[in-house]
Amino acid sequence: MSGKVAQRMHISLASPFIMEMWAIIFLVEFVKGSLLVALLPVYMENILGLSVTVVGFAFALQYLGDNLFRSPFGWVMERIGYRWTMTGALLLLVVAVGMIVYAKDAVSLSIACLILGIGTSPLWPCTMTGITELAGSTKSGSSGAAMGAVEMASLAGTGIGPITMNFLMDHGGQGYRTVFLVLMGCAAAVAAVALLLPSKIGGHAPHVVRDIHSEEAPVEQRRPFQPLQSLKRTMHAVRSSLKVSRLLFPALFLQAFAIGLMTPVVTLFAHSELHVTPNQFSLLLIAGGGITVLALIPAGKLVDRIGTTVFLNIGFLLAAGSLAFFSQVRWLPLAFCAVALVGVSYALILPAWNAFIAFQVPKGERGTVWGLFLTLQGSGMVAGPVLSGRLWDSVSHSAPFLASSFVMVLLFGLHLLIVHRTKLKTGTS
Helix, strand or coil: CHHHHHHHCCCCCCCHHHHHHHHHHHHHHHHHHHHHHHHHHHHHHHHCCCCHHHHHHHHHHHHHHHHHCHHHHHHHHHHHCHHHHHHHHHHHHHHHHHHHHHCCCHHHHHHHHHHHHHHHCCHHHHHHHHHHHHHCCCCCHHHHHHHHHHHHHHHHHHHHHHHHHHHHHHCCCCCHHHHHHHHHHHHHHHHHHHCCCCCCCCCCCCCHHHHHHHCCCCHHHHCCCCHHHHHHHHHHHHHHHCCCCCCHHHHHHHHHHHHHHHCCCHHHHHHHCCCCCHHHHHHHHHHHHHHHHHHHHHHHHHHHHHCCHHHHHHHHHHHHHHHHHHHHCCCHHHHHHHHHHHHHHHHHHHHHHHHHHHHHCCCCCHHHHHHHHHHHHHHHHHHHHHHHHHHHHHCCCCHHHHHHHHHHHHHHHHHHHHHHHHHHHHCCC
């Protein structure tokens, strides 16, 4: 028994499950990044003649599908296992890209984006549950290393996808239909990789929650499953254990809302205002994303040493200033400077924000509270693109970035208030 526990405390990054999920995450983010960042905004506006409001609405449906179906797919995964949950969902990814190839109107493209979000929604629940099972629910360093590996796959796919598609169109002379078919092939490949996933991990059945409780409760108490009573007990436990400032909830929404405001229009802004080629846009992505990735690790280590407050204060203000600066520049060298500053600001914000939120999560009902927090953040990613498109069409091309800058200032103020109230409650100076 102790030997089995010891084995589960150490996750090999070369284990089949980690390698398979690494490939799946990379390919999924490759497809999504290519569509959402490089292709769909320009294709929908310039080729199909749709308004940016429609683009924002379609993107919001993608985020809505991804956000709403994470919990249902997690429930399904516990009952039928990793392999068939991921394979079934990722087949929807193939369907979504296939619809995009032939769609010519706003309704079809919006439905395709919704299906795209639903198809990718079980990705992170399955990944996090699998890594937790491999680690045996311990706090060993190997679990963090595994999560770092899959995060790297996500960032790599999101960055390499748009760059590759821009290269194919700029140097390869390929049209939208061809690159969409390439992405459809990638979607089919990732569904095939999902067939290699295990139904379960180790000696554990897919019914993760039921297995955990099976050792704690007698059979006669476990047999009648009463979902309403279970939900009431869970909500009571959350209310009694969750002692956070109410200001945290709008802050969670605004943190993702700021990103959602930029997502549908950053490509359009680069093309219409900066007049960049696809290759130049790829360099802009590298300038922003590359700096963020390179700075994340040292920033995270410094957060552990000196705390989150300084990093969040500097990060929010730097993000606000650099986004406002980016919205006004029309000269490409200055745009690179602005994008680099945005990258630095997010490298300061992301590790500090995650640590700040983790500190707010109580030890009891961690999974439920994290689900609540992630849903609030996800709703910001749904609302952001809708307002972004309206601002682009009705106000100006700079307006979405100025709005995002203003949200960062709001976050700076909310964070200061949350920290101040926390100090008053705990009696610290």
